[in-house]
Each structure stands twice: as structure tokens, then as C-alpha cells.
Amino acid sequence: MNASETVATADRLDRRRGRLVPLLIALLVFAALPALLAGFDRGYFYQIANLALIFVLLSASMHLVTGVAGLLHLGHAAFYGVGAYTAALLTSKLGLGFTVTLPLSGLVAALVAFLVALPTMRLVSIYFAVATLAIGQMLYLVMLNWVDFTKGPNGIIVTRGFELFGVSLSGRLATYYTVAAVVTLSVVAISRLSHSYYGNALRSIREDDQCADAMGVRTVRLKMEAFTLSAFFAGVAGSLWAHMTGYISPGDFKFSESILILAMVVVGGLGSLPGAIIGALLLILLPEGLRGLGDFRNIMVGLVMFLSILLLPKGLLGEVSALRLMRRQLGAAWRSTGKDQGTGEGIGWR
Amino acid sequence: MTHLLEIRNVSRRFGGVQAVGDVTAHVDEGELVGLIGPNGAGKTTLFNLISGFTPLSGGTVAFAGRTISGLKPNQVARLGISRTFQNLRVFPNMSVFDNVSVGAVGALPQGPLGALFGSLHKGGRARSSEISRRTWEALEAVGLTHAAAELAANLPYGQRKYLEIARALAMRPHFLILDEPAAGLNDTETRDLAAFIKRLHGQGLTVMLVEHDMTLVMGICQRILVLASGRKIADGTPDAIRSDAAVLEAYLGVDE
Numbered sequence: 001m002n003a004s005e006t007v008a009t010a011d012r013l014d015r016r017r018g019r020l021v022p023l024l025i026a027l028l029v030f031a032a033l034p035a036l037l038a039g040f041d042r043g044y045f046y047q048i049a050n051l052a053l054i055f056v057l058l059s060a061s062m063h064l065v066t067g068v069a070g071l072l073h074l075g076h077a078a079f080y081g082v083g084a085y086t087a088a089l090l091t092s093k094l095g096l097g098f099t100v101t102l103p104l105s106g107l108v109a110a111l112v113a114f115l116v117a118l119p120t121m122r123l124v125s126i127y128f129a130v131a132t133l134a135i136g137q138m139l140y141l142v143m144l145n146w147v148d149f150t151k152g153p154n155g156i157i158v159t160r161g162f163e164l165f166g167v168s169l170s171g172r173l174a175t176y177y178t179v180a181a182v183v184t185l186s187v188v189a190i191s192r193l194s195h196s197y198y199g200n201a202l203r204s205i206r207e208d209d210q211c212a213d214a215m216g217v218r219t220v221r222l223k224m225e226a227f228t229l230s231a232f233f234a235g236v237a238g239s240l241w242a243h244m245t246g247y248i249s250p251g252d253f254k255f256s257e258s259i260l261i262l263a264m265v266v267v268g269g270l271g272s273l274p275g276a277i278i279g280a281l282l283l284i285l286l287p288e289g290l291r292g293l294g295d296f297r298n299i300m301v302g303l304v305m306f307l308s309i310l311l312l313p314k315g316l317l318g319e320v321s322a323l324r325l326m327r328r329q330l331g332a333a334w335r336s337t338g339k340d341q342g343t344g345e346g347i348g349w350r
Numbered sequence: 351m352t353h354l355l356e357i358r359n360v361s362r363r364f365g366g367v368q369a370v371g372d373v374t375a376h377v378d379e380g381e382l383v384g385l386i387g388p389n390g391a392g393k394t395t396l397f398n399l400i401s402g403f404t405p406l407s408g409g410t411v412a413f414a415g416r417t418i419s420g421l422k423p424n425q426v427a428r429l430g431i432s433r434t435f436q437n438l439r440v441f442p443n444m445s446v447f448d449n450v451s452v453g454a455v456g457a458l459p460q461g462p463l464g465a466l467f468g469s470l471h472k473g474g475r476a477r478s479s480e481i482s483r484r485t486w487e488a489l490e491a492v493g494l495t496h497a498a499a500e501l502a503a504n505l506p507y508g509q510r511k512y513l514e515i516a517r518a519l520a521m522r523p524h525f526l527i528l529d530e531p532a533a534g535l536n537d538t539e540t541r542d543l544a545a546f547i548k549r550l551h552g553q554g555l556t557v558m559l560v561e562h563d564m565t566l567v568m569g570i571c572q573r574i575l576v577l578a579s580g581r582k583i584a585d586g587t588p589d590a591i592r593s594d595a596a597v598l599e600a601y602l603g604v605d606e
Contacts, residue, residue: 189466196465197455197481200444204452207441214401214435216427216456216521225462271443319443 029180038173046172050244052284053183054237059264059280060190060273061233066262067270067318068194069226070206070325072129075136076261079231081143081253082109083238088156088248089149097163102182102239109235112139114228121223124209125328136258143250155249158242179240186233191273193229202226203271206320267308269318270325278316352415354379354525354556355400360409360419361580362395369395371580372409377525382551383558384571386591388600391577393560394436397529401433402426413525427456432523434514436530436560442503446494446513447485449502453520454484488520492546508539512546519550526550528559532566544570568592576600 037045058080065073083105090096090104120131143150150156161170162178169178193199204212205219213219242248260283268279286304290297313321353376362370370392377383385393398404400411402423411419418426427433432453441449458481460468468474489495492512497505502513511531518526531547532540544566551557551570561567567574568588576584576591578600584591591597 193462193465196460196468197451197478198460198462198465200448200451201455201460203444203448204441207443208439210403210423211435211439211441212452212456213423214403214427214433215453215517216424216459217452218424218459229462 026184029184030177034173034176034180037176043172046176048285048288049176050179050240052281053179054240054244055261055264055280055284056277057183057186057237057240058234058261059268059276060187061230061237062261062265063268063271063273063276064190064194064202064233065226065230067265067272067276067320068199068206069202069223070320071223071227072126072132072326073227073230073258074129074133074255074262075139075258076132076230076234077253077255077257078136078139079109079113079234080238080241080257081250082112082139082231083235084242084248084252085143085150085156085238086235087239087242088158091158091160091242092156097160097166098169098178098239098243099163099165101243102236105239105242106232106235109238110228110232113231114224117224117227121220121227133255136255140250140254143253150250153250155247158246158248160243161246162243175244179244182236182240186236187273187277190233194273203319206271206325263305266322267305267315269312269315270322271319272315272317275315275317353377354381354414355558356410356412357396357400358410358412360396360399360411361407362392362399362404363407368580370399370577373577373580373582374409375575375582375585377556377558379556380551380554381556381558382547382570382572384567384574384588385558385560385577386562386564386567386574387577390579391600392580393577394529395580396577397433397527397560400426401431401527424456427521430521430524431527432518432521432525433527434518434529434531436533438507438510438514438534440502440505440510440513440517442501444502445498446500446502446505447489447498449513450488450516450520451481451485453488453517454481457521458484484520484522488516491519491550492516508535511535511543515546523555525556525558528557528561530560530562532561532563540566 033049037049058076062073062076065071086105086108087098087101090101116135120128120135123131144152146152161168162175163169169175194202201212201217202222204215204217205222209219241252264279264283265276266279267282268275268277282304283301287297287301290300293300308315309322313323315322355377357373357375360370360373361368373396385396387393395404399406399419402418402421402425406419409419410417413426413429413431416429418429441452458477460477460481464474464477468478486495489498492515494509494512494516497509502510505513515528515531528547532543535543540563547557547559548570559567559571571588574584574586574588574591575582576594576597583596583600584594586594
């Protein structure tokens, strides 16, 4: 078989495999689940379904930057917050509706990410992780303390629900469908980014960024893009959250939320988009399902995370072992001190 | 006539150590050049200076008439210089196909918009299929098409060596730099590799290799550069190098 025939066969196989599963998922999300929700007709179930979907998007967007590009990001929830605050402020101060706030939330979050990434992107390994932690904390403190603008700890009431060009979509089922549609479209976009040659270039940075550099991959630029794109989708998720709950406060976007999203990606498996989605569903639905256990449920959730890291080093479906990635990143911090035998290169940046 | 690669008075210090000192050398279009020297002679450092991994302390490097010293490794790579590494660096958690595709996408960058909407317009589709074609051709050149879906980490050592070369070839380089390609291979594998490198050279690729295996270097290279303690001590045909007094001295020590 020559090269072009091999290409054709591989393409055909890919296409056949690639149709059935998305169709089944679309049926589940847009037909079976809403039918079930309408059948139970309890607001609580709608809330859970919407929350799970929003976290699916947060987890999927983190998959892009941490799972695919291998950047340990500890401040993701802050960009989710930037998106939510953008939507809330545009609505309460300028009276804009969801049709406008949705794209703007993504763009503002991406812009903030781009600006903070400019000085951070040359940091390597654990130093980058610490920088993202600091960025997340800074953004959180701005939301908390800039009382004149963000109303600080009191939070903001978002007066308008979902709408499309003025048509209200604020009923329970309409709200669910809006969240589901936006999340599905975003996840499809993330899937296209991560399962492409572009995605392979990002993966090569995760695997060995110096070697990727030697293959012509513009590593700094691609890291910036992955970071900015993931913030865009986190911002979109923030807009969904703001219009869905009708009330946001800084507490929704604190460090522990970043860690929760990171845990979803790790439990599902670094580098796997289906893994990130399953991880999000697991860590949102499990605590809800375990409500009967009272205070013990958080111990159970912790146990699931602990065991999954211990027994499934690559998560449920991952490409890379989370422990090994983190160990390598920690190790790189030590290695870079001795790198190039005193060439005057700084510690921890490239 | 200008040379394809021109190294002029290149030097590199690491603290107090002169790793490469005042080396001037060149490689012409279509040559197959070997770079040898005792351990610590600065061979890999010289490769790193050419490919942009290590900044120069002095001198210049020019490729195809253009100064490349000071460029980033990915810029040097996109000008057509592709390299492999001494200590085998494949991307372990990626498939063989994906590994090689990185070389192709490095040379033909696809951005996020290309990944999202590329399949909707002709230019984007053409780029994707060109990347895919280059990847398959490189896999075919090294005989790894059957293992395309395999995880790189699961390949035996010898095949990972070829995978690294395939990834470099997928960039469609003008100039290929191989850093100790035969390290860790047995005699049969080394002979196969020698034949493979000769075949690549026969197809018009300019190749430079660092190698410790003298039979390989003497057998296939047209010209050999010898480094010792960071300086060039000889430059000539394999026969001339074999009888060069300075080379014998560097390798065997001074005859008292």
C-alpha cells in the first residue's frame, strides 16, 4: 500500500468511527435528558443538570491548557469569574442581554488571559504554576475588594436570564437548552482544537518543549494561544453561570474552584477530552448523589480522588500520568538551576 | 560560490570552560559530512550552536547565505535545518503518527483558526492533507507505516531511533543534522542505518552527523571534520583523516 492509499484508508476509518458516538451523545443531551427533567419537573434537577454542563465546559477548557499543552494552571476559576462578572456588569450597568454578553464574556476573559500571559509565558514548570496561582488570587481579590465596581462580597444580582436577540429563554427547559447548546458547541470547538495537527503541536510542547522547538513549533506563541483560548471558554462558562443563577459573588471563583476543575481533568485523565467531561460529571454528580451521607460526602469525594490518583495514574482515560507530569515539572525546576553550566540563564524561565 | 552552511570563528564558553573555540567550517549543498572527536570535544555544542539551542559567544553561522546565529531553534528549523538528538527524544505519550506529524506541522504551521475552520475552506483542507501526506511519506521512508497507531513509548529502541529521524524528515529539511544516530545500536542495526543515511543522501539531502562509530563515519562520509578540545584540528576526506598526525595524537595521545 503506498502512502496516499494509506491516508485514504485511515481517513475513512476515522470518519466511520467518528459519527455514531457524537450522535448518541447529542440524543442524550438534547432529547433523553430534557424529557427526563421535564418528567420529574423539579427545579433542583434542572439546577444540577445546568451546573454539571457548565463544569463540563470548564473542565474541557482546562483540558486544552493542562491536558493537551501540559501547562499546570492553578487559576482557571478566576477567568470563569472574569466572564461571569463581565456578563453581570454588562447586564446591570448597561442593560445588555445574553446574546451580547456571551461573546463579550469570552473575549474579555481571553484578553485578560492574554495580558497576564505576556510576562508569564517564559516561565517554565512549577514557576508557571505558581504564577497562575498568583494571577488567580489577584483576580479574585479584585472581585472581592473593588467594591465600587464589583460590589465586593455582596455580589451582583443578574436581572436578566437567557435570551436570543430579545426572545426570552428563561423558562426551566429553555434555560437548560440554552446551556446545553452553548456547552455542546464549545466542547465541539475544543475537540476540533485538541484533535488536530494544531493539537499535536500543543501536545509536543507538553511532552518535550525543547524538542518541539527544534521541530519548528513556535512554543511560546502556542502556549499563549492555549492559555488564551482556554480562558475564552472559561469566560463563556462564566456568562452561562451569571445568567443561569441570577446572582454571582467572588466566592464562586476562588482558588478551591480552580482546584476542583483541575481535579476533574486529573481524575478523567490528562490529555483526554472525554476524560475531562466524565471527570466533571463525576465530581459534580457524586457529591449530589451522596447528599444522604451528610457531612461524610466530602470525605467520600476526597476518597474517590485519592484512589483514582493512586490506582489510575493516567486517570480514567488519560494520555499522561498526572503524577509523572507534575513530578517532571517539579524536577525541571531543580534541573534548570544547573542547566547549561552557568551560562547566566535565569532559574525557571526560558 | 557560497556554502550551504558557513560557520565562521564560532565560539562558546560555559563559565570558564571553552566548549567551542574559534571554529570555522562549512558544509556544501549535497554533502555528507561527519563530525568526530574525542569525548568532550564540543561536537554536540557545535550542533546546538548551529540549531539555535545555545547562543553563540562569538562568531556567526550562516545558512543558504543568511545569518542564522541569534535565531530561535524553531526559526532555524523552519528555514530548513532539522536535527535529531544524542539522547533519543521522541514524544513518548503520543502515537507514532502524531510524533511525526509534529515535524510536518512545525514546517507548515496550523493555527487555532485552521484547526477550527480549516476543513471549511480549500486552503485549510489542502494544508491538512499536505501535513498528512508528509507524515505518511516520512513514516514510509523509515518503514514505520505499520506502527503508525502505536504509542511511541512502546516501540523498541531501534525503531524509536528511526521514528526520530522520520519526525525530522517530515519537516522536509534541506539540511539534516544527526547527533550520534548509531549510539546504542548493534552492528547489524548500525549497518542498516548506514545504508539508510546513504540512501537519504542519495536523494539529494545534505547531511551532517556526529558519530563515535568510526566504521560508520569512515564508510559513508565524503568529508570529515575533527574537533578536539573545542577546536577544529582536521578537515578532509576519510583517507586523509585516517593518516592525519594531529588526529592520531588527539585520539591516541602523544607518542613519547
